[in-house]
Amino acid sequence: MDLEFYKKQAQLKQKDHRKFLDGLKKKPPKNLDYLVVEKHDETFQEIDCLGCANCCKTTGPLYVEKDIERISKHLRMKPADFEAKFLRVDEDQDKVLQNLPCFFLNDDNTCSIYDVRPKACREYPHTDRKKIYQINNLTIQNTLICPATYVFVEKLKKVLEKN
Structure with missing residues (x-):
């Protein structure tokens, strides 16, 4: 996947x-939520995240307490030990990864904690959300990181400009 092409x-x-x-x-068009899911699904039939993983390499998810509890249990660690080893508190007082790329990203772009990954990872890139216009700034930001988000916006734009 040509990340530079999509970023440009x-x-x-x-x-x-x-x-x-x-x-x-x-x-918002009346059928927007339906179209968003349709274009999201189309996009992810074309784009394989495992061919990219740019999100895991360049951005760190927010870790909420439920994530920390679930992942530390999976790793058989105490939550405090998990936090000390992997997380830091950022300028917004959010818990995020100490380093990038993500420690849990394998060489083949798979995730070693996929089944228990943080909620932020499960929802990324947020292109299947209801009322997607509520996260416009995030969507624009994600087009620079995630080729699928760029393709999704282009598909949505194309279908809505026809109507």
Whole structure:
């Protein structure tokens, strides 16, 4: 997967994508949630996350207490030991990874804790959300990191500009 190509495309289309997504916020189509899921599913039939894993290499998820408890139990560690070994508190007082790429990312781009991964990882890149216009800034930001998010926005834009 050519990450540089997708990142350049996303940079070139930032204003266009922002204008499109802001338009959804002002006047969301009645069938928007349906179209979002449809375009999300189409996108992920075309794009294989394991061919990329840029999110795991460049961004760290937020770890909430439930994540910490679930993952530390899976790793047979005390939550405090898990936090000390893997997490730090950022400027927003959120618990995040100490280092990137993610410690749990395997060489083949699989996740060693996939079944118990953080909620933020399970939901990323958030392209199947209801009322997607509520996260416009996040979606724009994710187009620069995740090729699938860029493709998703392009697909959604194409189908809605036809109507």
